[in-house]
Every structure is written in C-alpha cells, then in structure tokens.
Amino acid sequence: MTNARLGTAVPGELSRQSGGSVYLVGAGPGDPELLTLKAARLLASADVVLHDDLVPQAVLRHAQRAIVINVGKRCGRKNISQEQIDAMMVNYARQGLSVVRLKSGDPLVFGRAGEEMDALRAAGVPFEVVPGITAAFAAAAALRRPLTDRRSASSISFSSGHHAPGSSLEPASLAGATRVVYMPGRNFAEIAAQLRSQGLPSDLPCVVVSRAAQPDQQIVRTTLARLDRIAPGPAPAILLAGEALREAHSDSVVELAGIALSETGEPIQPSAL
Ligand code: SAH
Numbered sequence: 001m002t003n004a005r006l007g008t009a010v011p012g013e014l015s016r017q018s019g020g021s022v023y024l025v026g027a028g029p030g031d032p033e034l035l036t037l038k039a040a041r042l043l044a045s046a047d048v049v050l051h052d053d054l055v056p057q058a059v060l061r062h063a064q065r066a067i068v069i070n071v072g073k074r075c076g077r078k079n080i081s082q083e084q085i086d087a088m089m090v091n092y093a094r095q096g097l098s099v100v101r102l103k104s105g106d107p108l109v110f111g112r113a114g115e116e117m118d119a120l121r122a123a124g125v126p127f128e129v130v131p132g133i134t135a136a137f138a139a140a141a142a143l144r145r146p147l148t149d150r151r152s153a154s155s156i157s158f159s160s161g162h163h164a165p166g167s168s169l170e171p172a173s174l175a176g177a178t179r180v181v182y183m184p185g186r187n188f189a190e191i192a193a194q195l196r197s198q199g200l201p202s203d204l205p206c207v208v209v210s211r212a213a214q215p216d217q218q219i220v221r222t223t224l225a226r227l228d229r230i231a232p233g234p235a236p237a238i239l240l241a242g243e244a245l246r247e248a249h250s251d252s253v254v255e256l257a258g259i260a261l262s263e264t265g266e267p268i269q270p271s272a273l
Helices: 037-045 082-094 113-123 135-143 188-197 224-229 249-257
Strands: 021-026 048-051 067-070 098-103 127-130 156-160 178-182 205-210 218-223 237-241
Touching (some): 021 037, 037 127, 082 098, 113 127, 135 178, 135 237, 188 237, 218 224
Parallel strands (some): 048 098
Antiparallel strands (some): 178 237, 205 218, 205 237
C-alpha cells in the first residue's frame, strides 16, 4: 500500500503533504482481530512505528514497510525516557514521515498520551488519535459479565494500582460503580484494604484477568474478603471488582459442567440451543 491515500482528502485524517504527522493508535488488548480497520491501514502505510512492550507481533505484522522500534520500558530499550520518545516522534515527523505511536489497548488510557500530545502540540506537529479496545473491555468480555448493569452498577471507575502517593483508588462518590484497576501489581492486600475502607462488602465479586483476549488468558475469581490471598496470574493483569460481576448461577454451571441452563435454571436441551 502506498501513502497516496494519506495525501488525499480523507475526512478526519492528517495530510502527508503537511510534512509528516503522528498517529497515536490503540493496538487493542492483544488479540490481533481486536484491532480497528483504521489502525491496520495506518500501520500498513506508516514509515515509522514506535510501539510499547505489550503490543503483540501479530499486530506489528501490519507494518509492512515501516521501521519498527520498541520504545517500551520492559524488554525494549531499557533506559529510554519519555522525553526521548517525544523527541523521536517529533524528529521523525519533521522529516516528513508518517509516524504511528502504537500503544496497547486504548492510547488515552494509562498510556502517557497526555504528555506525548503536549510535546507534539509544543513542536507544532499535527497528530490524530485512533482509539482502541482497552483492557477493561477485553476483561469484561472474557468474563461475559457487564461493566454496567441497570440492576447493580450505573458507573465504572478506571484507576491505576500505580497511583500517586496519597491518592486513593477513587472518590467515595463512586459507590456502586464497577471498579477496574489497571496495573494492580502483585500487592492485592493493599488494594483490598482500600476497597474495604470504602465500605464495600466482603462478598463483593473481585476478578483478576491475566492476558485478556490472548490465547493464554487466565481468570481468577474471588471476593473482596479473599482478594488479599489470591495468587496473581501472569502479566499483564487487570482487577475488576463490583456487584455487576457476580456470576449468574447458570453461568457457573455452564462453565463448570458444560450443561446449559435457562434463565430460570431449567436445563436446555442441546436441540433448543
Ligand atoms: N492503554 C492500555 C493500558 C496500559 S497500562 C489499555 O487501554 O488497555 C498497562 C496495564 O493495562 C497492565 O498493567 C494491565 O493492568 C492492563 N492490561 C493491558 N493489556 C491487558 C490484557 N490483555 N489483559 C489484562 N490486562 C491488561
């Protein structure tokens, strides 16, 4: 694919003729099928891709003609600073190149995109944001439970286990919300204590989903009372807590015994499924 399309008037897209541009693109949670069509097209036409560690190879394969650089903190360039990433984006764009800054999930959720967009604005580099499926949505899909439910949860809170000193997980006004904690780390006791201090009940459903939407996905279900005792699965993992995650009886039976039950608990004959 050539860059011809980027040079034409595609609504809502930057023009290559403007002298290079940056796309902050969401790669989704890991399943390459959960990538947007727009992300795939921008990757295919990119000159440079700067990606984080959590972006899988299967997604990077769309970048057929680009220089692909891992700017992640873990297995990529160990000492790369945020300022260096900002400078790379700006410098490549100033060379007239199409730069995709590829982040796992959605680029605007716990991805330092705020700082990167500030740097691009300060440098006068045009940029566009392409949303992706955030880990919370992949985790809820894995659980087959809603994040909101008109019977039990009318709001959602996304917070980070890596929070600033002194900040609590979320304001008390979020009573009844489904809590989603990104980067929970391995210290679930601390998170459990915070949730308990908000007066949440000990039987509140808590679920840790590791590697959501990936072939080795793992789900550990527990309650707030036992949250501090769970063995965290492999990274990346995300914690969800809330009444809306409570397993319907039929769900558990379907998963455990392979017997389908109707809403009322009656066994469903395979012919009726
Ligand atoms: N921008 C990303 C979040 C980046 S922060 C997004 O929108 O999803 C990184 C954290 O996201 C990880 O520590 C983990 O808590 C969560 N995460 C990312 N991918 C995940 C996955 N496939 N399964 C579970 N958690 C995931």
